[in-house]
Amino acid sequence: MKGRDLALLTDLYELTMMQGYFTTGAYNKKVVFDLYYRKNPSGNGYAVTAGLQQVIEYINGLRFTKDDIDYLTSLNLFSEDFIDFLKDFRFSGEIYAIPEGTVVFPHEPLLRVKAPIVEAQLLETALLNIINHQSLIATKASRVVWAAQGDPVMEFGLRRAQGPDAGVLGARAAVIGGCCGTSNVLTGKLFDVPVKGTHAHSWVMSFPNEITAFRAYAKLFPDNCLLLVDTYNTLKSGVPNAIKVFQEMKAAGMLKGKYGIRLDSGDLAYLSKCAKVMLEEAGFGDAIISASSDLDENLIASLKSQGAKINLWGVGTKLITSDDCPAFGGVYKLAAEEDENGTFVPKIKLSNNPGKVTNPGIKKVFRFYDKNTDKIKADLIALEHETVDESQDMVIRDSNAKWRKMELEAGTFYVKELLVPIFIDGKQVYESPQTMDIQAFCNSEKKSLWDEHLRLNNPHIVPVDLSEKLSQLKNRLIDEMSTN
Amino acid sequence: MKGRDLALLTDLYELTMMQGYFTTGAYNKKVVFDLYYRKNPSGNGYAVTAGLQQVIEYINGLRFTKDDIDYLTSLNLFSEDFIDFLKDFRFSGEIYAIPEGTVVFPHEPLLRVKAPIVEAQLLETALLNIINHQSLIATKASRVVWAAQGDPVMEFGLRRAQGPDAGVLGARAAVIGGCCGTSNVLTGKLFDVPVKGTHAHSWVMSFPNEITAFRAYAKLFPDNCLLLVDTYNTLKSGVPNAIKVFQEMKAAGMLKGKYGIRLDSGDLAYLSKCAKVMLEEAGFGDAIISASSDLDENLIASLKSQGAKINLWGVGTKLITSDDCPAFGGVYKLAAEEDENGTFVPKIKLSNNPGKVTNPGIKKVFRFYDKNTDKIKADLIALEHETVDESQDMVIRDSNAKWRKMELEAGTFYVKELLVPIFIDGKQVYESPQTMDIQAFCNSEKKSLWDEHLRLNNPHIVPVDLSEKLSQLKNRLIDEMSTN
Known part of the structure; x- marks a missing residue:
């Protein structure tokens, strides 16, 4: 103000x-x-x-x-x-x-x-x-964070917030309510809270193919390498390509920071369980499996009760607007x-x-x-x-x-x-x-x-x-x- | 911006x-x-x-x-x-x-x-x-205005908007969608749109009694004298006191502008019909009967279909947040x-x-x-x-x-x-x-x-x-x- x-x-x-x-x-x-x-x-x-x-x-x-x-x-x-x-x-x-x-x-x-x-x-x-x-x-953030049972919850609703203030001050309030950080850079600057983020589908689409996009991203941000795996086909293309890149990073001694995948569509319970198995089999059991896609506290609670293998939650629209109220x-x-x-x-x-x-x-x-x-x-x-x-x-x-x-x-x-x-x-x-x-x-x-x-x-x-x-x-x- | x-x-x-x-x-x-x-x-x-x-x-x-x-x-x-x-x-x-x-x-x-x-x-x-x-x-405003079937609709949701921008730019958007004006003074200043408003319950409560509050308001704003009639008892106190003040204004030659009442609680269909009869019997058939109280397009449509005698609508929370969506x-x-x-x-x-x-x-x-x-x-x-x-x-x-x-x-x-x-x-x-x-x-x-x-x-x-x-x-x- x-x-x-x-x-x-x-x-x-x-x-x-x-x-x-x-x-x-x-x-x-x-x-x-x-x-x-x-x-x-x-x-x-x-x-x-x-x-x-x-x-x-x-x-x-x-x-x-x-x-x-x-x-x-x-x-x-x-x-x-x-x-x-x-x-x-x-x-x-x-x-x-x-x-x-x-x-x-x-x-x-x-x-x-x-x-x-x-x-x-x-x-x-x-x-x-x-x-x-x-x-x-x-209050809404506090509910969402409660549902995540200790997993970190990221706020990233700026694009759906009701105007700039709703995005910036809403992200501040979401952090107060328990979110570990926000994608909103202005909130980060104004209120000294952690800002986080990876890449969008457009990153993947702007390269000739998915693995080239993943490699480029891994080279740029080896310390915080979360790869979005659902641009083409999550289990047939996204996760295998991510694993290939993690193997390359490991071989090059670059896999020292946080790394993992982000699921942004499809059945998150099913996909996260399959991805977890694939990652574990490749020796990447400690990879982060993050999820986004119209989440709220009820959906997170439901995914938790289904045993979804998600350990980082990105919550946008329904948090930043307090959708149900x-x-x-x-x-x-x-x-x-x-x-x-x-x-x-x-x-x-x-x-x-x-x-x-x-x-x-x-x-x-x-x-x-x-x-x-x-x-x-x-x-x-x-x-x-x-x-x-x-x-x-x-x-x-x-x-x-x-x-x-x-x-x-x-x-x-x-x-x-x-x-x-x-x-x-x-x-x-x-x-x-x-x-x-x-x-x-x-x-x-x-x-x-x-x-x-x-x-x-x-x-x-x-x-x-x-x-x-x-x-x-x-x-x-x-x-x-x-x-x- | x-x-x-x-x-x-x-x-x-x-x-x-x-x-x-x-x-x-x-x-x-x-x-x-x-x-x-x-x-x-x-x-x-x-x-x-x-x-x-x-x-x-x-x-x-x-x-x-x-x-x-x-x-x-x-x-x-x-x-x-x-x-x-x-x-x-x-x-x-x-x-x-x-x-x-x-x-x-x-x-x-x-x-x-x-x-x-x-x-x-x-x-x-x-x-x-x-x-x-x-x-x-x-879009929401356009729905609300459609439901009001030609009656003017005022936006006044600033206090429930998701932050200052949501209030200010939301009021701008509401006017684009068809609202005749807003209570939001900053929107009025920034975008040259009509601003409107009357008084709150606290005005009435800050005077020894209702009629004194109404008289004071009428003296100050004779050209746009909308009296809020539900602070104590709408039909037993508010409307009769408003009528008394309109009579005094008329006798003094002061009743030349817009005047009327505002209903802000209770059964708006019933109260508006009763108030209309009371106003008409007192010779004030052209008085504005405005209503507010958690209205949205569905409630306005319902009140219209019930024959409510309301001809000016004030819509706040549910418009400025697009409550249902x-x-x-x-x-x-x-x-x-x-x-x-x-x-x-x-x-x-x-x-x-x-x-x-x-x-x-x-x-x-x-x-x-x-x-x-x-x-x-x-x-x-x-x-x-x-x-x-x-x-x-x-x-x-x-x-x-x-x-x-x-x-x-x-x-x-x-x-x-x-x-x-x-x-x-x-x-x-x-x-x-x-x-x-x-x-x-x-x-x-x-x-x-x-x-x-x-x-x-x-x-x-x-x-x-x-x-x-x-x-x-x-x-x-x-x-x-x-x-x-």
Whole structure:
């Protein structure tokens, strides 16, 4: 996001509302907005947060350039006073967020903005855009990587991504979610993540025949020689020619790095098993057998269960678009606003759909871990000034099913707060880790879940409760609203 | 794309192959690649091309900056000679393309690159990324707009788009596909398309009550006063309060522009019918009733068939992500390469899947129109030097079903060529029209289809044939390859 003019990356209604607050004089009233989501994508048991680094860059760069101002003026919608006000617009507020790579659950504030309403309102669209996108792809990647059961997974969906950012930031998110690298060179450059790749069918087709193409490639890249074997006929031509080239490399003492084959079409279970036998018989049992071809977590899980002999997975389209669920569904809702005395008054939005009723007030999130296993027991959404006393027993209920309760005995658990300060008084107070460090953190996060939470279908759900005080507040506001 | 450094927006293997061609000395060999797709998205009967303007900007800006060069050097994959070569890299080739907004069909080259292989190879990923994304969204938008049967459709999916570009360029593509405008202000600024919007629930919630919020909004934006009526209770509170404010505006002589309500939740069929009655009874029969809430073309078609009284549609998530089909699936395949004598030799790629066998040679696309109706009769993919004589009878077959033939009598049809020159010798020779002009062109394009081609489900298919010469060439190459 650095160096890009994104002040207008917003819905027009944010600007018309901003002018509204400006005109009524309410624009400096401080408010609190929560960014959260309601449902895990793809039927997953958790989500992985991502995008915070780009949010930080967006906010640091947030100003209306002369071009922006000229354009807004040309719309004949905004008053001169308001336009003047925008010329000096800077974010002056506070943001707390859950760090990237964290395992999160529905209804937890991933990001909490406290700022004058005219500022908090502007951020809505861009923050949702960035967090929704990257959290979606990080979560999808986490599913795909889980399915591969420890085999490395490569992201290479750039050509099917929804535009350049979706490719570049999507690859970043995929790496956060666990991919070992990406084919996307720009992502490699911008985020210092491993880039990988071999050759395409066009390489093979541009030579008089397959073996000449393989030889040329092996000569150029002997240290990382993955040969694409399906241009003509995988088992009759591709694999035998690859084996011939590996034999030549071995004879010449060149077979010292990574080498192997890539399957990109056909029945991957069958072809990989046959190729494995052929490679082993020729003395190349340690060759990599990589596969691509419209893979996703379900297909990988199926291939694994069929005993496919694939040990490197390349995943493109269905990861970079989160094919089965291409939107994360994060929302940004008013939770509190300052009254004349400077007190924050909690706000609620009702809905006919109970899941869409907002949680009022300024909130934080406690995570309870089991002391023996370091696994997550439950999360608790509480009000800002609440604390948890680890020396006291706790009862956690599932906020969707209050009759389900979990008793936590003092001494058996410890607690962590998830939201950390990112901006205070408009100044950045948090440094984003490097992407590979976020990946390492995310890997450790996933270790705090049981396999039952991680599985692809019908996962076991980690309970997320509202604190007693937050529950009471919510019920009181619901009662007040309903009797109006 | 202007001003952005996108040379590394590519898969690593494009660069390793480029180094390969560079090292073997083949890098200056001219080749022809076709960009085409195999299947219409969302079960549609056609696609709408989009993204060419961004392709042009990408190519014009294509150079490796010092940063790019430093990064590539740091990978320890590339030779000094090759890195030096990249420093002066410019596109020097030729590109033909089908203009944006054109109705197209599977297997037609949307874009044809003729260039030294080292250049043509680099373009692959970025061109696919750009064209795939925008053609996908333009096609989806075209479906949504068709379902709305003439009612205006607004795009407002930025918050759920897959990153900033997906929002900004997706909104551009949505407008090309027929949306009357977008909420995305940056798209408005960059592409001079109408931006629209009203207010959010947070506006209503930030006032002591709903009617105060409505009054404040009406005072600010009397000319375009769409009030969101579902914050508390649509029929008991929202619509009555909106009517009260319209009455006050009318009494004050302020009700001169567009005004109405927006429904954003609940049963839109029921609520719109009730709201229509209430508005009519109060003398506001001309009020706009707009609706949003996870809409797509199928839901709009269903609401239409239920007689919902909605006359303005806001479509977000499912349009901007093309929810049911989030990737276009375009590919970029080698079609010909120059031999030592400077002759272009056609190339083919076989596949076990007949639909994946490529069409060899340098090709163009003829479109046949009926002289009386100006409707498309069929398309013909032919070799570069073929012509069509309108004074001769023609027979067109469906290339997927050769037994289905269409006889075109001389005098009853006329022909248009779809591919036009965009770059010649690396120089841009084509000016992209303004986005709204592309929309107008796309509207006229859709008029060249019958309703049976345009319908959402199981559309009638326009036949696309291969010319006799192209068919013969393809069959000959298939025979040659199979007997190898």
